[in-house]
């Protein structure tokens with residue numbers, strides 16, 4: 001049986017810093033942290049649908065392990 | 066079975082955990098705590114269908130969110146990982162010291178004082194160099210080494226004037242002349258599953274502050290002290306940070322209730338997220354059986 005290989009649908013959004021495409025290997029969740037491979041900015045998914053990115057917040061005082 | 070993972074920011078660790086649950090074929094619902102309103106009288110109100118879950122793993126990066134949500138969930142009778150009691154011990158360095166001392170686990174000497182004058186006495190009692198730490202704080206922030214009396218007076222004055230109320234507690238620890246590295250052991254369900262050695266030329270060896278890590282063997286001595294330290298907190302999943310004292314051997318420095326492990330899976334060859342997920346599933350199964358018996 002022949003199988004047609006369809007190219008996996010790419011999930012991507014635009015880096016708010018440099019406009020480069022930020023690619024996700026699956027649908028991201030709210031609050032997910034991602035890095036822009038172009039400008040290395042640390043980004044946060046502030047809306048999952050449609051995917052909207054913002055610069056990740058600075059570390060707050062009560063964060064960390 | 067149904068598990069939830071609470072979070073505030075979904076970092077690599079949380080993504081790895083969700084993948085691990087999926088790999089085990091277990092339903093794990095991620096819940097963004099920033100969207101939740103809690104009503105102590107109605108567990109199902111305000112965004113979280115909490116009564117649906119057999120267990121909840123807390124992965125909030127914010128301690129405030131962790132303490133608030135775990136207190137509420139335990140109030141609803143939900144088994145949390147880690148339990149609130151363990152989080153309160155791990156999150157507060159004084160509480161950690163007290164728990165370790167009570168359990169007879171070797172730990173660096175400390176003094177605690179509540180004003181600058183007695184703080185200076187505390188530092189002199191420990192001797193120079195001494196280390197001053199905020200009792201609540203992470204990633205090595207505001208940890209300072211005090212080499213002499215001049216530095217002690219300056220730091221105490223700064224902390225008293227500029228610090229928050231929290232920094233009004235002077236937690237002074239002896240400085241351990243360690244070999245430029247410290248050790249972290251990941252303990253899951255009372256079992257040390259992996260260990261890393263963190264090296265740094267700076268005296269605060271913390272990977273969040275640029276230290277490099279490599280995997281290491283868990284010796285019998287390391288195993289025993291890590292098990293005892295984790296047990297002293299009552300935590301299900303904790304990271305134990307240890308220092309190697311030239312005279313006294315291994316000392317437990319700190320414990321972490323929400324450990325970071327994104328790089329350690331590679332450096333140790335141990336699939337930490339999968340072992341964590343498996344343990345959470347085990348706890349959820351127990352909690353489920355218990356609630357069925359109660360009904």
Ligand SMILES: [Zn+2]
Pocket residue numbers: 015016017018019020036037038039040041
């Ligand atoms: Zn960018």
